[in-house]
Amino acid sequence: MSADTIRRYFDAFNAKDTAGMLDCLADDVAHHVNEGQVRIGRDKFAAFCDHMSACYDETLTDMVIFATEDGTRAAAEYIVNGTYLKTDSGLPEARGQTYRLPAGSFFSLADGRITRVVTYYNLADWIGQVS
Template identity: 50%
Template sequence: MTSLDIAKQYYDSFNRKNWQGMLDLLAPNVRHEPNQADEPRIGIEKFTEFLQGMEDAYEETLTDMVFFSEPNDTRVAVEFVVNGIYKKGEEGFPVAHGQSYVLPAAAFLEIKEGKINRVTTYYNLTLWIKLVS
């Protein structure tokens, strides 16, 4: 399976809410670099905690996905639109009451030996706050 195939499977699992399917594609020491975070999350356990928080606070589906890969078959970029509902507020963010939002975003994945070693996600946090406020 190519890196592009792995990335597509990862995001297909996301859209189907198949969290275990996503986790199965990650390297044990995956580095998750979320947007606006002070420190990356390292390891499957930290990523699992992140997914649980996402499940609790947001209902999201990704659309308009465009994937890009490079010749060495180790990195994939994906551009997408996040279609979401803000279900549960998080500290430092606006109060949640079911607000919907549509937000452009992108992610970069590093894939080695058939596993995702790094996930870096970018979106405009200021715009997201404006959309849910």
């Protein structure tokens, strides 16, 4: 069950379907952003997705999903293939640069929904690619 939920979450991401991603989340989801603050709740997750969609166009490939037998934890490793669309605060200027970046996410799940999302990537690598 947990691997199916994670697969649905990432399929929605690649389809640019924020509502589909939100449907996979618990109401009080804890979203641990790489190099950022923890955001609690679907509303804050949706606002984060809106911001990201304005600044980046990303598709995830080479997805590998791991899940515990009890369905309470999962992880995924993938490649982020992106285009930097709009300058994000505190980051290099956007000029339509493309990037390819290994990344991973860790999840906690309960009752078929994601309760925690933690995403990691190498920010210095990304900055080097877009600078």
